[in-house]
Amino acid sequence: MKPKYIVLDRDGVINVDLFDYVMDVKDFKFEEGSYEALIELGKNGFEIIIATNQKCINLGLISFKGIEEINNYWVDIVTKAGVKIKSVEVCPHRDEEKCECRKPKTGLLKNAEKKHKISLKNCFFVGDKLSDIECALAHGCIPILVETGYGLRSIEERGSRENLIITKNLSEAVNLILAKN
Ligand SMILES: [Mg+2]
Numbered sequence: 001m002k003p004k005y006i007v008l009d010r011d012g013v014i015n016v017d018l019f020d021y022v023m024d025v026k027d028f029k030f031e032e033g034s035y036e037a038l039i040e041l042g043k044n045g046f047e048i049i050i051a052t053n054q055k056c057i058n059l060g061l062i063s064f065k066g067i068e069e070i071n072n073y074w075v076d077i078v079t080k081a082g083v084k085i086k087s088v089e090v091c092p093h094r095d096e097e098k099c100e101c102r103k104p105k106t107g108l109l110k111n112a113e114k115k116h117k118i119s120l121k122n123c124f125f126v127g128d129k130l131s132d133i134e135c136a137l138a139h140g141c142i143p144i145l146v147e148t149g150y151g152l153r154s155i156e157e158r159g160s161r162e163n164l165i166i167t168k169n170l171s172e173a174v175n176l177i178l179a180k181n
Pocket residue numbers: 009010011012013127128129149
């Protein structure tokens with residue numbers, strides 16, 4: 001099976017957004033149905049790129065290694081279940097740093113593309129914030145907004161983005177994607 005790629009935000013999509021930073025493995029809880037949704041993606045030949053803003057790193061709240069440990073924790077769990085997490089792209093920067101990777105900038109996607117010599121154009125990108133949606137659109141991905149995490153707030157704030165695909169959660173997003181593929 002030729003790999004298909006999908007981009008996922010992490011907090012509020014895969015794990016429950018604490019409306020604070022996830023700074024310990026014990027704070028990482030899968031959103032309802034997200035673990036199963038990742039497995040479905042794996043079964044259907046999707047390889048997953050994670051694009052996550054983690055300014056808590058440059059706020060000095062946690063080290064890059066600390067974030068890596070949290071990601072290794074859940075990536076190990078799903079990898080053992082047959083899911084292929086191709087890349088975990090992390091932006092450590094604060095807004096003021098004006099980096100090229102903090103979403104809605106597209107640097108995280110470009111990094112993954114370069115690293116793996118792949119294209120993420122026309123891939124689905126599932127997120128819970130408007131910064132995910134804007135990043136997806138700017139890069140030529142197809143955005144899906146979930147209602148989990150900041151999603152309900154994002155729906156209210158989406159303004160002219162009326163035609164967005166909105167799903168209850170990652171599980172529903174994956175069902176929709178698999179129905180289209
Ligand atoms: Mg999020």
